[in-house]
Amino acid sequence: MIEISDLVRSELQTYASRGIFQNFSVSNSGSKNLKFKFNWLSKKPFSLRLNTEKCQIELQDVLPAVHFRSDMDKAFREFLGSRSALSVPSHRRLDENRFAIHVKNRHQNLSVIVNFSKEDATKAAKISINLLHEIFNNFLAEGPYQNYMVEVFNEPEE
Amino acid sequence: MIMNIGAANSARTPLLVIASNKTIGEDDTEHGIQTAYQQSQTDGLKKWGKRLITPNRIYEYAAYAFRQLKTGVPKPVHLDFHGEISRARFEEPGELQYYYDKTRYRTESKAHPNPADITKAVEMIQRAERPMIVASTGVFYDKAWDPLLRVAEKNDIAVTESAPMRGHFSDGHYLSASTGLDAVRSADLVVLIGQYCMPSIGEFAFGPDAKWIRIDPDASDIGRNLPIDLGIVSSEKAALEALEDALPSRTRQSWRDELAAARKAFDDQSEEYYNLGLKYSADTDSIHPAVIGQHLHDFLYTGDIAPEQTTVVSGGYGIGRYTRRYLRGFRPGQICNGAYQYGAIGPDIGYAVGVGAAVQNGVGPQAPYKGAPIFGITGDAGAAYSIMEFETLSKYRIPTIMIVYNNNAWGVWTSGAGRGAVRAQHMYLFQENLRYEKIAEALGCNGEYVTSPDQMTPALDRAYKLASDEGISTLINCQGKKEFWTNQYPPSMPRHFAPGALAYYK
Structure with a gap:
């Protein structure tokens, strides 16, 4: 039987092999918690933790420096909640019957947790990566976050 | 220089x-x-x-x-x-x-695609459910807009643009994705054609699962910055003609529907920004850039002027992030994006001299609009560099209407005190409410000073009449507020999005 860890690792490796991710690495290999790190949409590397026992993928500290219950915190939760709305094209729509998304704000760092069942491990990995893309190219791109990106992600002003 | x-x-x-x-x-x-x-x-x-x-x-x-x-x-x-x-x-x-x-002394011969590569491209396009062409600089230079249209329509392939010029695929076409930002995110196959200035991963908003085809005349550049699934060495026109011959006819109704929904969402957001802009303008006795953009849009595309007529030099730093949203390209060379990739501050008025001369003389794709007035957009910092070009515009009677967004500061002024550099803040600021239009008047042009939304369209009317009837250029000095770029006035300074209408550097 193929382990969840192998399925998720294989899916993420595909992105690395295609050149989408740079500096892709895996740590704690062999334990129930794997950590993946890679560079992609920002200078700061992304960190993705897989908990094989709980069948959870956590996008760790995706958005730093966001106060709990701030407008941005609320807007972010609303945005993730809207990913399963009918207004989202069906091929990008999140199936909330198969995947449960939670947001965690700890020490002003927003993380996203994707819960899935064993048979959906590969899909969960893909969804997690696409969620990251939606966060950076939809939520942050279309919202009033220019100053946030400059101040927190050190994006150039121009 | x-x-x-x-x-x-x-x-x-x-x-x-x-x-x-x-x-x-x-x-x-x-x-x-x-x-x-x-x-x-x-x-x-x-x-x-x-x-x-x-x-x-x-x-x-x-x-x-x-x-x-x-x-x-x-x-x-x-x-x-x-x-x-x-x-x-x-x-x-x-x-x-x-x-x-x-x-x-030279040849007019151009590279043609390898038939095996075209076969592979057709297979990839047929497997895709939401293919999108990015029609870039090379499509314009190779004058390939006609085969581009035929390829897009034959196989229902969406088209967006990325180039120093826009309009080689009409924003009014049902397959246009230039204002369909959400559709860009949905594309599962991207065909880059003539994309000389290559984005890196993440600069274009396509999703991580999209496949990439790149068509370019220079083999040595294919694979640079962005890993490709298929590279085709060819002139843009030859490749598009070969694709047109090889592709079967196909209708992708759900993709068309998704494109239409994405364009509507974009227009709804533009409307939202305009309504916010009206409120902010009223609150501050000034004119917000979203209001400038919407009024310009209505003047150029929904009034008496033929929508495809007016060539626009789309410049400016902060103002450009709003006006780009409202500008449309319906034919080749209609929008000229001066800031493309280099982001130079200041050449916009000089750029308008060149574009204006091209239209005045009916050069290339400007031929059907020979003699028509052109528009340009820049900021106060940009105007400071090349405002003397109003003398050139006046001397040669190049009919140009230049909108100068005057917010009393450099666009990056929030980098001053806002980021802790309090002592440096003064360097980012101009004196308040400077009357740049007086300089244009002194140089033989006309000047307008707009300080509220209700003044914008009448100023455009007057300026256009002077340009059209007498070849006299106008500087429209639009008084804004530097605070519009702060979090106090969301969306403050909108972010770039590429490719498409909002693209700035690519």
Whole structure:
């Protein structure tokens, strides 16, 4: 039987092999918690933790420096909640019957947790990566976050 | 000058820079003025350069220059020459070295695609459910907009644009994705055509699962910055014609529906920004950039002027992030994006002189609109660099209406006190409410000063009439507030999004 860890690792490796991710690495290999790190949409590397026992993928500290219950915190939760709305094209729509998304704000760092069942491990990995893309190219791109990106992600002003 | 050559280099403009120099006979003496070795000054900003030394090789090096300008992927060419060259005179072709008739000095031949590559491309396009073409600089330079349209319509392939110019695929077409940002995120196959300035991963908003085809005349560039699934070496027009022959007819109704929904969502957001802009304008006794953008849109595209008529030089830093949203390209060369890739501050008015001259003389795709007024957009910082070009506009009667967004500051002023550099804040600011239109008036043009939304359209009307009837240019000084870029006025400064209508650098 193929382990969840192998399925998720294989899916993420595909992105690395295609050149989408740079500096892709895996740590704690062999334990129930794997950590993946890679560079992609920002200078700061992304960190993705897989908990094989709980069948959870956590996008760790995706958005730093966001106060709990701030407008941005609320807007972010609303945005993730809207990913399963009918207004989202069906091929990008999140199936909330198969995947449960939670947001965690700890020490002003927003993380996203994707819960899935064993048979959906590969899909969960893909969804997690696409969620990251939606966060950076939809939520942050279309919202009033220019100053946030400059101040927190050190994006150039121009 | 160097900044403009840099801008041309980034935009892949075939710009010929001819610059004089002192004499070889007085080399190293500093006799007279303006001793400079020029070629090193344009290192990295050109495709090719030569310091002409031998007078009877002028013809030969002119041929070199034009071969570089007219073939492959263009960029600036820099020729500099000393006094002995410019004073040389020749009576017969036989006096020139390496002379032969100009019909023989270069070829018009262009690369055609390998049929096996076209077959692979067709397979990939047929497997895709949401294919999208990014029609970039090369499509315009190769005049490939007609086969582009036929390919898109034959197989229902969406098209967006990325280039220093927009309009080679009409924003009004049902397959246009230039204002369909959400559709960009949905594309599962991206076909980059003539994308000379290559984005890196993440610069274009396509999803991580999208496959990539790149069609380019330069094999050595395919695979740079962005890993591709299929590369095709070809001129853009030849590749599009080959695809047109090879692709089957197909309708993708759900993709069309998704494109339409994405465009509607974009328009809804533009409307939202406009309504916010009206409120902010009223709160501050000024005019918000979203209001400028919407009024300009209505004036150019929904009033008495034919929507495809007016060429616009889309410049400015902060203002550009709003006005780009409201500008439309319905035909080739309708929007000129001066800031493309280099992000130079200040060339916009000078750029408008060039664009205005092209329209005034009916050059290339501007031919059907010969003599029509053009519009330009810039900010107060940009105007400061090249406002003297209003003298040029006046002298040559180039009918131009230039919108100057005046927010009393450089667009990056929030980098001052807002980021802790309190002592440096003054460097980012201008004196308040400066009357730039008075400078234009002093130079023989017309000036308008707009301080509220209700003044905008009447100012456009007056300016357009003067330009159209008398060839007189106008500077419309739109008084805004620098605070509109702060979090106090969301969406403050909107972010870039590429490719498409909101793209700035790519």
